[in-house]
Amino acid sequence: MHSVEEFRAEARDWLETHLGGAFAGLRGLGGPGREHEAFAERLAWERHLAAHGWTCVGWPKEHGGRGAGIEEQIAFHEEYALADAPARVNHIGEQLLGPTLLAYGTPEQKDRFLPPIRAVEELWCQGYSEPDAGSDLAAVRTRAVRDGDGWAVHGQKIWTSLAHEAQWCFVLARTEPGSRRHAGLSYLLVPLDQPGVEIRPITQLTGTGEFNEVFFDGARTAADHVVGAPGDGWRIAMATLGFERGVSTLGQQVGFRRELEAVVALARRTGALADPLVRDRVARAWTGLQAMRANALRGTEPSMAKLYWSHWHRDLGELAMDLRGADATVLPGAPYELDAWQRLFLFSRADTVYAGSSEIQRNIIAERVLGLPKEPRP
Secondary structure, X not given: OOOHXXXXXXXXXXXXXXXXXXXXXXXXXXXXXXXXXXXXXXXHHHHHHHHOOOOOXXXXXXXXXXXXXXXXXXXXXXXXXXXXXXXXXXXXXXXXXXXXXXXXXXXXXHHHHHHHHHOOOOOEEEEOOEOOEOOOHHHOOOEEXXXXXXXXXXXXXXXXXXOOOOOEEEEEEEOOOOOOOOOOEEEEEEXXXXXXXXXXXXXXXXXXXXXXXEEEEEEEEEOOOEEOOOOEHHHHHHHHHHHXXXXXXXHHHHHHHHHHHHHHHHHHHHOHHHOHHHXXXXXXXXXXXXXXXXXXXXXXXXXXXHHHHHHHHHHHHHHHHHHHHHHHHOOOEOOOEOOHHHHHHHHHHHHHOOOOOHHHHHHHXXXXXXXXXXXXXX
């Protein structure tokens, strides 16, 4: 049995050895707002990880993982980030759907879907939000109707990350006519490469298009591609959201630390650090990052963690812009080329919206953690 430090050293040594040669140019590519960068090359890198047993490290060994415990998973995600390895392309399959199937999938679903996720042969996207059901997910109107030996799906999803690269989508749809809110929803696994599916990229403030609209017009999926029982989709969907805010966010914090160090260097270079107000903001950012890590390690309630890191990151983007002054408003190139600071500022505006807006997270904390009365709803 390896210790956590031995596991960490193994991961560090492997990354140092393999992030060279054909993969050397991928370091640092594909972060938030830059998912389009070298996508095919990053896909090849991730398949290389899979071939050497470095995908799905926390999955049970019988399903192709390493059976790594929480501390070992933390070690891997931190070493991956410290190595400046490229952003992962299979996060949604490995970190969201995979654990959901391990917890709630049938043996047949596990046999069908887990191996290609682990091998990075099939990519997934998340079909939750809709134009009128974003943070209020229980208001979804996409419907699925049982039709012969399968389901026919009708409706629209929005803000679907990387749908244009994915082969499959897990879709929250209403399968019981006349049902409202959390009742009557099902969690369906739907192939995207078929008639009745249209994917349209959405151009963001950063000029890129990682998010998409997905339209379903009679798209089909098999009858047994329902995770959990029909009508039990809300419970399964909430479990997936819990997995989304798991230990992999500790790797994200390594990226935050790099950004903060760059902001401090910028403040020193411009002389702004001599200003006591700037020093106070930098100190708050540093202590906030330490608190973020401590809370992640002790397993803070997911909504509290999401609320905390998203506002911390947004504030860091604002600090970077303030330190640059008027230069922050000048584009380095045409037609819409952004530098790293501008991209950080613009993309971090979305942090407080995606994966659950701050307003919804506050309601969840108030009602489910503090036990306060629920807001009146129609």
